[in-house]
Amino acid sequence: MRRVVVTGLGMVSPLACGVEATWRRLIAGESGARKVERIEVSDIPCQIAAQVPRGDAPDAFHPDEWMDPKEQRRVDDFIVYAMSAATQALRDADWAPKTYEEEIETGVLIGSGIGGLGGIYDASVTLHEKGPRRISPFFITGRLINLAGGQVSIAHKLKGPNHAVVTACSTGAHAIGDAGRLIALGDANVMVAGGAESAVNRLALAGFSACKALSTGFNDRPRQASRPYDRDRDGFVMGEGAGCVVLEEYEHAKARGARIYAELIGYGLSGDAYHITAPSPDGDGGFRSMAAAIKRAGISASDIDYVNAHGTSTPMGDEIELRAVERVLGNSAARTTMSSTKSSIGHLLGAAGAVEAIFCVLAIRDQIAPPTLNLDNPSVETAIDLAPHAARKRPIEIALSNSFGFGGTNASIVFRAAS
Amino acid sequence: MSDVAERVKKIVVEHLGVDADKVVESANFIDDLGADSLDTVELVMAFEEEFGVEIPDDQAETIVTVGDAVKFLEKASADK
Numbered sequence: 001m002r003r004v005v006v007t008g009l010g011m012v013s014p015l016a017c018g019v020e021a022t023w024r025r026l027i028a029g030e031s032g033a034r035k036v037e038r039i040e041v042s043d044i045p046c047q048i049a050a051q052v053p054r055g056d057a058p059d060a061f062h063p064d065e066w067m068d069p070k071e072q073r074r075v076d077d078f079i080v081y082a083m084s085a086a087t088q089a090l091r092d093a094d095w096a097p098k099t100y101e102e103e104i105e106t107g108v109l110i111g112s113g114i115g116g117l118g119g120i121y122d123a124s125v126t127l128h129e130k131g132p133r134r135i136s137p138f139f140i141t142g143r144l145i146n147l148a149g150g151q152v153s154i155a156h157k158l159k160g161p162n163h164a165v166v167t168a169c170s171t172g173a174h175a176i177g178d179a180g181r182l183i184a185l186g187d188a189n190v191m192v193a194g195g196a197e198s199a200v201n202r203l204a205l206a207g208f209s210a211c212k213a214l215s216t217g218f219n220d221r222p223r224q225a226s227r228p229y230d231r232d233r234d235g236f237v238m239g240e241g242a243g244c245v246v247l248e249e250y251e252h253a254k255a256r257g258a259r260i261y262a263e264l265i266g267y268g269l270s271g272d273a274y275h276i277t278a279p280s281p282d283g284d285g286g287f288r289s290m291a292a293a294i295k296r297a298g299i300s301a302s303d304i305d306y307v308n309a310h311g312t313s314t315p316m317g318d319e320i321e322l323r324a325v326e327r328v329l330g331n332s333a334a335r336t337t338m339s340s341t342k343s344s345i346g347h348l349l350g351a352a353g354a355v356e357a358i359f360c361v362l363a364i365r366d367q368i369a370p371p372t373l374n375l376d377n378p379s380v381e382t383a384i385d386l387a388p389h390a391a392r393k394r395p396i397e398i399a400l401s402n403s404f405g406f407g408g409t410n411a412s413i414v415f416r417a418a419s
Numbered sequence: 420m421s422d423v424a425e426r427v428k429k430i431v432v433e434h435l436g437v438d439a440d441k442v443v444e445s446a447n448f449i450d451d452l453g454a455d456s457l458d459t460v461e462l463v464m465a466f467e468e469e470f471g472v473e474i475p476d477d478q479a480e481t482i483v484t485v486g487d488a489v490k491f492l493e494k495a496s497a498d499k
Contacts, residue, residue: 070436134468137460 008093008246050346076116077198107160113350116143168405172353239346243354268292272408283324311340
């Protein structure tokens with residue numbers, strides 16, 4: 001199969017709009033979790049979230065920079081975030097298709113976990129109160145998950161494969177892995193791939209609260225709520241945003257002199273076939289997705305320097321994943337660093353895997369592992385370095401990112417330093 | 420310009436994202452203001468909302484310029 005490399009990065013996160021600003025704050029140990037803004041949450045058990053900074057906040061997201069205000073009004077935020085992240089990534093890659101040949105060799109694969117739930121809620125209220133004649137002709141197209149990629153393809157004239165992924169919290173990782181496969185198999189030479197999510201709204205907060213997934217005990221201390229592996233963790237903090245990468249066939253990137261961040265060398269997928277929300281207690285699903293990715297990468301587990309964990313800060317999931325990673329690493333566990341960046345930016349659901357893949361790429365570039373914040377008292381002992389509180393300077397040549405989703409869907413991707 | 424015309428103009432500027440100078444009576448929504456068929460459906464809904472009237476589909480099809488909208492809505496407002 002053909003080699004696939006990363007040549008562009010783009011991101012909208014709860015820490016900042018932009019890859020470098022987010023990375024700087026992440027490494028500095030900042031948190032994006034806050035009291036929920038702009039939404040009534042007084043009657044919802046979880047009243048905190050990691051929302052994208054807007055307005056006068058430093059490095060804030062300004063939607064008008066990325067999408068015509070007329071179009072913005074008709075779509076949910078996940079589409080605007082995707083437009084921003086994709087546009088950033090294409091600019092970063094210095095790739096703007098101009099000829100017909102360039103247009104048709106460039107595709108899009110952007111997913112979302114939930115899509116336009118906020119807009120569906122609003123339209124349902126309108127339907128109930130005012131009837132069907134008041135439902136906008138843009139209601140459907142502003143909510144559909146594949147319209148993130150659709151809008152990106154229209155804006156940038158990307159006429160190659162146009163695909164989308166929906167695998168809950170594994171979406172971003174699956175999107176990047178699948179897009180890499182499309183390049184490896186020759187369906188495209190360049191792919192814009194990633195995930196986007198904007199589910200911080202009353203309906204999603206109520207829904208995730210009802211299935212006992214969200215943190216509820218830290219409403220007065222939002223920055224301490226996301227605490228993967230810590231004994232006092234009590235659920236995840238919902239985040240929002242988008243991450244996109246430009247993936248490119250190696251010779252294509254080399255021929256045009258593109259900067260190569262890293263190579264996508266491994267991708268593994270598996271299913272738990274166990275429960276709709278809970279991971280299988282033996283961690284076998286996660287273990288198999290990691291093992292498959294490592295096998296595909298043609299490396300051994302002991303080659304892995306850094307793992308960006310799924311690590312959502314839920315009581316059950318963190319330890320199951322930790323044990324699965326230990327099983328994968330075996331005797332080399334002590335030389336590996338693993339951190340959960342969800343401790344800083346919360347859980348971006350369908351965007352998480354994409355944003356975290358970018359963190360892996362940057363960890364390789366800068367030889368530093370981002371920290372696991374709030375890890376004051378680990379709930380279990382492990383030989384793996386969990387990088388508590390502070391970023392860890394260390395050699396990182398190979399990094400693996402895990403993403404696990406509701407429905408028992410698992411994805412692992414592996415990056416190696418460019419050679 | 421009548422009160423109705425002012426309100427129509429404001430809606431058109433807002434929904435189509437066009438310069439106010441272009442929203443003249445003779446401007447055709449599709450040919451002159453860059454609207455597509457979905458935009459015009461949304462415009463008609465916005466007119467209905469703003470003026471509290473119902474515009475049946477067969478009549479909506481006859482509203483193709485800013486002037487058509489103003490004329491229709493002036494009459495509909497007067498009939499109310």
